[in-house]
Amino acid sequence: MNFWQEILAEKKMILALSPMDGVSDHPFRYITKKYGKPDLIFSEFANVEGICRSSSTRILDHFDFDPSQHPFVAQIFGKTPAYFKQAAVLLCELGVDGVDVNMGCPAPTVANNGSGAAIIKNPLLAKEIIKAVQEGINEWANGLELKDCPDFSIKMIQAVAAKKAKFSLANANRQKVPTVSVKTRIGYHEEEIATWLPHLLEMRLAAISLHGRTLKQGYSGKADWAVIGRAAELVKSSDPAVTFLGNGDVNSYEEALAKVSEFGVDGVLIGRASFGQPHVFLPQEERIKFLAEKNIFQVALEHAQLYERTYPAAEDYRFLPMRKHLAWYTKGIENAASIRAELVRSNNSAEVEEILSKQHLIVD
Numbered sequence: 001m002n003f004w005q006e007i008l009a010e011k012k013m014i015l016a017l018s019p020m021d022g023v024s025d026h027p028f029r030y031i032t033k034k035y036g037k038p039d040l041i042f043s044e045f046a047n048v049e050g051i052c053r054s055s056s057t058r059i060l061d062h063f064d065f066d067p068s069q070h071p072f073v074a075q076i077f078g079k080t081p082a083y084f085k086q087a088a089v090l091l092c093e094l095g096v097d098g099v100d101v102n103m104g105c106p107a108p109t110v111a112n113n114g115s116g117a118a119i120i121k122n123p124l125l126a127k128e129i130i131k132a133v134q135e136g137i138n139e140w141a142n143g144l145e146l147k148d149c150p151d152f153s154i155k156m157i158q159a160v161a162a163k164k165a166k167f168s169l170a171n172a173n174r175q176k177v178p179t180v181s182v183k184t185r186i187g188y189h190e191e192e193i194a195t196w197l198p199h200l201l202e203m204r205l206a207a208i209s210l211h212g213r214t215l216k217q218g219y220s221g222k223a224d225w226a227v228i229g230r231a232a233e234l235v236k237s238s239d240p241a242v243t244f245l246g247n248g249d250v251n252s253y254e255e256a257l258a259k260v261s262e263f264g265v266d267g268v269l270i271g272r273a274s275f276g277q278p279h280v281f282l283p284q285e286e287r288i289k290f291l292a293e294k295n296i297f298q299v300a301l302e303h304a305q306l307y308e309r310t311y312p313a314a315e316d317y318r319f320l321p322m323r324k325h326l327a328w329y330t331k332g333i334e335n336a337a338s339i340r341a342e343l344v345r346s347n348n349s350a351e352v353e354e355i356l357s358k359q360h361l362i363v364d
């Protein structure tokens, strides 16, 4: 059994943190896992060409994770199978539990370049990419090393070793290889699951996650759960071993459970509803307990402190990416506008602490 099937054997559904570029970095995932306990988490995506060819090793930060975040699924995107293969070897070396290929991103910077959701229109390439990832993983299991990959610089190989040391990651076990999965959309211009999904199902994937919008829709309109339901039937009748997750506009544990029973999915990915709300993954009773026992602003401060420790100013990271999270933590709090205005101008966790203490939102 793979880890997707193991979770399903134990629980009513898989509830996962969706991959979110620019949002789901290590500090966000750590806090979400600690307080919300999603069954599994996805990384934000990273471009395979960047992983293989970039002169900077900063792209590896996308995959920063510590042992508390298992099962950890790393997501990659691109259009060149040879880079996918090498990126898969690198992810094996980092010890991720799963490698997920993005075939759903509608952003022009990604899709206009033939990657992300544009791959829906190119099923042959989709299959070549999945095959390349599977080959990379198999060859790694049989002893392939990073230095055997043609595009990795010594600097990148050293950076992988440094990441493993920094996050106390165990040396990867070549007997336990990552799974391969795909996250995609219901179509390009129109819904086209009946022609698109069978291509993916040929590839013996461990899991497929389906966002109920087309590329054309971007994030507008509503996710079409009726189509996701039909896709679930198609997947289950074709290969019941494939774990099938639905995604789009789900705002709570209970809503996810309802989607599972109504539409026959094995689980749900939650994205935007997790902003500033790690507890969104908890059943109602635990959510109420969390909110009664935990001060969300204390959690926000912990998040800011972890952000700063992970990406110190000395490494040339600004505090800027943390600011939006601070704003999200004030969601639903009455008269929060002035606090939010101060938080989004903060430059470090000491300033965050000062703002929150001054407003009596945390106690020293």
Ligand SMILES: Cc1cc2nc3c(=O)[nH]c(=O)nc-3n(C[C@H](O)[C@H](O)[C@H](O)COP(=O)(O)O)c2cc1C
Residues within 6 Å of the ligand: 018, 019, 020, 021, 022, 023, 043, 044, 045, 075, 102, 104, 105, 183, 211, 247, 248, 249, 250, 269, 270, 271, 272, 273
């Ligand atoms: C800021 C942001 C970044 C995203 N980045 C990714 C990404 O890197 N990979 C991916 O597969 N989907 C990405 N998505 C899509 C989400 O994973 C998810 O499919 C979408 O938000 C719908 O789910 P939701 O309604 O629960 O948010 C992103 C979405 C947002 C809002």
